[in-house]
Amino acid sequence: MAKIYALKSKLKRQDMEDMRSLLSAWYGSEQAYLEVAEHAKVPTMAAGDIAADILSQVAGADAGKFIELDECFADIMGHPLNKFTKLNSLKHGVAYIEVRHPAWMVELERLKPQLIARINEHCNRKICVDLRFMPGGRS
Numbered sequence: 001m002a003k004i005y006a007l008k009s010k011l012k013r014q015d016m017e018d019m020r021s022l023l024s025a026w027y028g029s030e031q032a033y034l035e036v037a038e039h040a041k042v043p044t045m046a047a048g049d050i051a052a053d054i055l056s057q058v059a060g061a062d063a064g065k066f067i068e069l070d071e072c073f074a075d076i077m078g079h080p081l082n083k084f085t086k087l088n089s090l091k092h093g094v095a096y097i098e099v100r101h102p103a104w105m106v107e108l109e110r111l112k113p114q115l116i117a118r119i120n121e122h123c124n125r126k127i128c129v130d131l132r133f134m135p136g137g138r139s
Contacts, residue, residue: 020032023035062090062091062092062093065090065123065127066087066089066090068123068127069087069090069095069119069123069127069128070087072122072123073085073086073087075122076115076118076119076122077115081104081108084099084100084101084104085097085098085099085100085104085108085136086098086136088134088136090127090128093126093127093128093129093130094128094129094130094131094132095119095128095130095131095132096132096134097131097132097133097134098134098135098136098137099133099134099135099136100136100137102135105133105135108131108133109133112130112131115131116128116129116130116131
């Protein structure tokens with residue numbers, strides 16, 4: 001997280017307070033705080049970029065990829081596979097998939113190359129290099 005918060009203003013704290021005071025007289029106190037950032041020329045980052053950076057540092061680089069893959073997993077698997085499978089985790093490019101019935105595990109092993117290609121195609125990048133199937137619940 002250090003690199004996110006390493007963005008420092010070129011102005012000293014007192015200069016910022018002086019600027020806020022002047023801008024308060026011009027814009028009003030509420031708008032002045034917003035204008036300080038504009039006039040200070042402090043580099044900014046989009047909230048999504050900050051969130052992705054924090055997530056990758058806290059939960060690991062694969063966490064964002066897992067969320068992306070989990071959102072579209074049912075579409076990737078298609079019917080009826082999506083009824084019997086659930087994405088469990090994604091670690092180092094290996095997707096761990098829970099399968100509710102042993103017969104489907106055998107069938108999915110045969111479809112592994114096509115499924116990997118479908119996952120990577122759907123995500124527009126090489127997000128998955130292997131699939132591991134594991135027994136899942138029968139709820």
